[in-house]
């Protein structure tokens with residue numbers, strides 16, 4: 001499945017693997033000038049490469065090493081001769097995707113990328129038509145970066161933002177690091193967020209502030225119940241409710257309990 005949208009200078013490619021009438025997870029890649037930000041998932045390759053045909057692609061920037069963001073680095077390099085840039089810490093995973101240690105559901109939903117080559121990103125990168133400031137924003141993954149196009153006020157947030165409220169955390173995500181990375185982004189000037197999950201988010205700084213507020217409120221509730229002597233499981237039930245589809249579909253890789261545990265593990 002692919003859906004292509006033009007957002008005044010940014011083209012969004014929403015993609016996912018169709019399973020009958022369902023597309024269980026989707027992800028965005030963005031084309032800005034001739035720079036592609038992330039390359040989506042292996043299982044959306046045919047649709048994605050078809051949608052890219054005839055467009056100028058001179059470079060790729062990966063926001064982090066996850067399989068749904070680097071999945072088509074190889075065919076984009078081969079077809080367009082594009083040069084790929086990624087955070088330095090992502091490079092070993094891009095070169096050897098076995099290091100990703102993909103779970104069964106990740107192989108089914110996204111697929112395992114081919115080994116590929118990339119060059120390390122510095123503090124900023126100048127590409128035809130656009131300069132991107134590279135902001136290190138760990139939390140979703142240790143290598144994660146966001147990309148700011150300061151002249152346009154565009155902020156590409158990879159998987160860091162993912163909506164104003166989030167109820168699930170991946171087992172290897174770090175609540176406190178995500179929160180401090182989101183706060184770091186607030187110190188930059190931007191108007192629109194381009195999110196790997198949500199696509200274009202207008203009034204980006206308000207959306208970011210709303211997310212920070214919601215995470216801080218969640219943290220206060222969790223800590224209050226913890227001080228009142230509730231177990232971690234009880235806190236999860238009272239604050240976030242029962243585990244839902246994400247928990248079962250990902251075999252507990254994403255869960256509400258990880259959210260509570262990550263908050264309490266900081267203390």
Ligand SMILES: [Zn+2]
Pocket residue numbers: 064066069140141159
């Ligand atoms: Zn990710």
